[in-house]
Amino acid sequence: MATGHDDHHHGPAKGFTRWLYTTNHKDIGSMYLWFSFAMFLLGGTFALVIRAELFQPGLQFVEPEFFNQMTTMHGLVMVFGAVMPAFVGLANWMIPLMIGAPDMALPRMNNWSFWILPFAFAMLASTLFMEAGAPNFGWTFYAPLSTTYAPSTVTFFIFAIHIMGASSIMGSINIIATIQNLRAPGMTYMKMPLFVWTWLITAYLLIAVMPVLAGVVTMMLFDIHFGTSFFSAAGGGDPVLFQHVFWFFGHPEVYIMILPAFGVVSEIIPTFSRKKLFGYDSMVYATSSIAFLSFIVWAHHMFTTGMPLAGELFFMYATMLIAVPTGVKVFNWVTTMFKGSISFETPMLFSIAFVVLFTMGGFTGLMLAIAPADFQYHDTYFVVAHFHYVLVPGAVFSIMAAAYYWLPKWTGNMYDEALGKLHFWLSFVGINILFFPQHFLGLAGMPRRIPDYALQFADFNMVSTVGAFIFGFSQLLFLFIVVKTVLGGKKATAQVWEGAEGLEWTVPSPAPYHTFTTPPLVP
């Protein structure tokens, strides 16, 4: 047997191969986060094209065909490129640190699940430069607009979705394997940090529904290229079947994008309230209930498709039920702050804004659940306002909160608090100017996904566009702050935040390349 192997020096390799070959959860987490931020800027650019066109009535900048490509690519890039990889990046960085594991359970698969993503998005984005143009059928790609009537680039879109799905499935298998097998001695399930809990549940949702998404795009592929008629009535199929299959994926997907956000906020609020999270057990049960309910509410996206009355009633009642566990979570966060000792660092500001504005999105969600009223709201800007309130000041704000919260742990440096607060306030004001008027536009009758609109919608569209540019450009400040923190700044302690609890704060800042090579003991 060969001996003398020197295993004392296990720092990162040098150069590009460090990143290409890495199996280190921290490196992979960083790559996920940077990739996600790049996609956030790309998808944001698409959004600004949309908002610029909608600044005034009439067509000014783009043709309707290109406008449709922009709405489609904006949705796809933000959902699959920005929000989901950001949470996977946070999971990679933080779950091993939070449960006292040396790394993810399946490090090589971890490398692969990241590295196929840039190829998927390069393929998707390349369609913008093809003669037939990018996908133009909305991120929900309803058949037959996305099959018989689709541009020929739809095949690239299908392949890209397959790759993204494979990446997500591998990522979630890894997270489940890590959480279930690599917890430090003494860390029972009901002692896990809530971020770990919410990700465990999210990973199961991903495993359950990503294959359904793969199935639906495969059915499209067969309809387009191999003469089947899954979604064509002329061949005995049904276009509405597409919507059922899509939303059976799509509704749990919504919770895939918000449950980890719940986890992040449940970490941050107790830290800056200097008080334990109120109702830890009920948070876990509420998250599980939401996950279960997410499988039986999908057709509330389809109230106008002509479902029978019994179907409408079932999906209306089931959807309304989600308000109960969601309400419990909001009450718990508020009660955590109640009688705490609150300070307002940037992560806390983003988390408080999350609670306030996500709740706004929850209220409009409850309104949308009411089927007769949904007949008026459906496919209008009211829906656009609703889901942007839960996704942007919801999911995206929680990601920013997480970035500020753990940045000192990642880099060893404190970020610039004044700039962080400026970034928060610009984002907070911008987002509300951007999305709040869209409630009114929708109620007044403006359909979504239109490049031009009647004159009575002009004023609020103009306001909304101003908000979009404020919000969009303030994200460049975020980039600046992060780069500045990576390069230097006040040194962070291991504890970083006075009120923080958990294993991640027991390792030095920045976290060494390898942590918990011997498991810590959790009392």
Place this chain on the structure above:
Amino acid sequence: MLPMNKLWLGLGGLVVAAVSPAAMAAWGLNMPKGITGISRETYDLHMLIFWICVAIGVVVYGVLIYSLFAYRKSKGAIPASFHHSTKVEIVWTVIPFVILIAMAIPSTRVLTQIYDSSESDLDIMVTGYQWRWQYRYLTEEGEEVTFFSNLATPEEQIYNRAEKGENYLLEVDEPLVVPANKKVRLLLTSADVIHSWWVPALSVKKDAVPGFVNESWFNAEVTGTYRGQCTELCGQDHGFMPVVVNVVEQAEFDAWLAEKQAAAAAVAELANQEWTLDQLVAQGQTVYTTFCMACHQQNGQGLPPAFPALTGSAIATGPIADHVTTVLNGRPGTAMAAYGALLSPVDMAAVITYERNAIGNNVGDMITPVEILQIQAAAQ
């Protein structure tokens, strides 16, 4: 130039909207009450749930804001140590549940009414096309009236070369006409992709799905013109297929329908007339503008590769029989629809002749409405 004055106007609007329901209607910020029993019930439901949400919001945000001010570290707040209370948690699980039941009861009642489309006075078939609506009044056999309803806003307004009119993008060449105080049932379907027919004042929004027929209904109580739009993304001109409904008194409706029926008979008669090439080309231009231009463009150059050029194309300059087959039956698997059932024999003959002798083509041949009728008869 920053639109600051508009911005402040808008923000001011938000504030006004938050305090005054009356102002909401005046500013066009809220859902319209509409002109049917169902639309008013829907509005009431909407407002009921809105106010419930406001009430919950006041409590939740109230506690939150109070905590943010009262329990600041900077003011020396000492954190309490409680983190659990089964009693409180049961209370705030049960109370929302009760509120939900209170919401579900009226919602169920209204929904059940909406789903009762039986015993209608008038049935209208609504068919969505890319990108126009077709209305077909299902009256007595042989007296049915069918017409298309196209966007009437000129391109000059859309491209900002002319001032926009009052009903910009919400105006059509031929509106749907219905009698007041009658139960009108809509049977909705589509010829291509999924569309959705929506008129807010009627509180009717229903998808038009190709290959399936959906039902909806309304009973309009106030005469007037009501406007809406397609609300399901249906391709390039999704934003340009408005719905306009004229609600008129029964007598006026009867007169309108009789006139339409007479006009339909006259069109059928036209097919048997003698037509010259010039007459057909002149007639064909109107048809082309309405049905073909969105894809194949005014000059016939199309938008390749999705929508091929007609100028100099193998179809439009080759054997006329192939041209007729293409327009009659469409091209399966492409965006080219079958126009056989949509166009009258006159319009069919006219548009084919137009495409061969205008938009840069100069074949010199023509096809008559009678020949179209013969081809259609032979196909059956």
